[in-house]
Amino acid sequence: MAEIRLENISKVFGENLVVDDVSLTIQDGAFAVLVGPSGCGKSTILRMLAGLEQQTSGNVWIGDKMVNDIPPSKRDIAMVFQNYALYPTMTVKGNIEFGLMNRKVPKKERQRIVEEIAAIVGLTDHLNKKPDKLSGGQRQRVALARAMVKKPKVFIFDEPLSNLDAKLRTQMRTELIELHKKLGTTFVYVTHDQVEAMSMGDEIIILNQGVVQQKDTPSNVYGNPRNTFAAEFIGQPP
Ligand code: ADP
Ligand code: MG
Numbered sequence: 001m002a003e004i005r006l007e008n009i010s011k012v013f014g015e016n017l018v019v020d021d022v023s024l025t026i027q028d029g030a031f032a033v034l035v036g037p038s039g040c041g042k043s044t045i046l047r048m049l050a051g052l053e054q055q056t057s058g059n060v061w062i063g064d065k066m067v068n069d070i071p072p073s074k075r076d077i078a079m080v081f082q083n084y085a086l087y088p089t090m091t092v093k094g095n096i097e098f099g100l101m102n103r104k105v106p107k108k109e110r111q112r113i114v115e116e117i118a119a120i121v122g123l124t125d126h127l128n129k130k131p132d133k134l135s136g137g138q139r140q141r142v143a144l145a146r147a148m149v150k151k152p153k154v155f156i157f158d159e160p161l162s163n164l165d166a167k168l169r170t171q172m173r174t175e176l177i178e179l180h181k182k183l184g185t186t187f188v189y190v191t192h193d194q195v196e197a198m199s200m201g202d203e204i205i206i207l208n209q210g211v212v213q214q215k216d217t218p219s220n221v222y223g224n225p226r227n228t229f230a231a232e233f234i235g236q237p238p
Contacts, residue, residue: 003028004049004154004186009058011044011210019044020210021058026203028063031180031187033201035194036233041210042190046156049188051075062154078152080160084143086131092118093127095142099149117145120182122175137168144179157189161196173200194234198222206230 004026011019019041026032034042047053049060051072060067067075086095093114100110118124121141131139140160147155157176161169177200180187191197197204197218204221206213206229213233214226225231 003061003063004188005059005061006045006049007059007061009045009048009055009060011041011048011053012056018210019048019055022207022210022212023058024205024212024215026186026188029184029186030203031177031189031201032203032205033189033191033197034205034207035191035197035201036207036213038192040207042192042207043158045207046079046158046188046190050077050079050156075154076152077154077156078147078150080140080143080147080155080157084139084160086139086142086146088131091128091130092123092134092142092145095131096123096127096145096149099146113149117148120148120179121145135168136164137172140164140172141175148183152185154186154188155183157187159191160189162191162193169196176200198234206233208233 006022006024009019009022010017022045034045036042044053048055051067051070062075062077087098090098096114096117097110100113105113114127115124118127121144123138123141123145126134126138131142134142143160161172164172173196189200198221201218203215204218205215206221208229214221214230216224221230221234225234
C-alpha cells in the first residue's frame with residue numbers, strides 16, 4: 001500500500017506562505033501530476049513528501065504510516081530530478097550498481113538486477129559507456145534506472161524532461177507512461193507544462209499560489225474546470 005496523503009500541509013519561508021493548507025490523497029498506483037505556474041509551490045510539496053523539507057504544519061502519510069519524523073532515506077520514495085547527477089567517472093553499469101553495492105547486495109545478484117533494469121529502460125547496449133558518451137535521453141534513463149534500483153513504492157519526478165529537446169521530451173513522456181504501467185507503483189510527477197500534465201497523468205492536481213485549485217481526471221479538468229484559474233490554465237474558456 002503506497003497511498004499518499006497530505007493532510008493540511010503548509011510551508012512558510014520567512015514571511016512567505018508558499019504552500020497553504022494543502023490536503024490531497026493520491027491513490028496507490030496512480031500517475032498523479034502536480035501542475036501549475038513557476039513558483040506556485042510544486043517543488044516544495046514534492047520535497048516535503050520526500051522529507052527533504054520539513055513542513056511548517058500538517059502531516060504526510062505514506063501508506064498507513066505517518067512519516068513526518070522519518071528521514072528521506074527511509075520513506076520508500078525515489079526521486080528523479082531535472083539535473084540528474086550521474087557519477088561522471090563511472091560507467092552506466094557502475095552508476096546503476098552503486099546503490100546496490102552500498103546495500104551490500106552480492107555481485108551475482110547485482111549483475112542480475114542491473115541487467116533487468118537496463119532492459120526495462122533500454123540501456124542494455126550502453127552499460128559500459130561513461131555518461132559523457134550518452135545523449136540527454138540516455139542520461140535521463142540512467143537516472144531513472146538508478147532510482148529503480150531501490151524498488152521504491154513511490155517515484156517522484158520534478159520536471160525531469162525540461163532540459164530535453166521537444167522531440168525527445170515527447171518520446172520520454174511515452175516511455176515514462178509505459179514504465180509506470182510496467183512497475184505499477186505510484187508516480188508523482190511535477191511539471192509546469194499543461195500539455196505534458198494532461199497527456200501523462202491519470203490524476204491532475206492544479207496548483208496556484210500554494211493552493212490546490214482542482215484535483216481530477218484529465219477529462220474532468222478539461223470538461224469541468226472548477227474555477228477560472230483551472231479553466232484558463234488548462235486552456236479551456238470557463
Ligand atoms: P515551483 O516548483 O512551483 O516553481 P517552488 O516550490 O520551488 O515552486 O517555490 C515556491 C515559492 O517558494 C517560490 O516563491 C520560491 O521562491 C520559494 N522558495 C522555495 N524554496 C525556498 C527556500 N529554500 N527559501 C526561501 N524561499 C523558497
Ligand atoms: Mg520547481
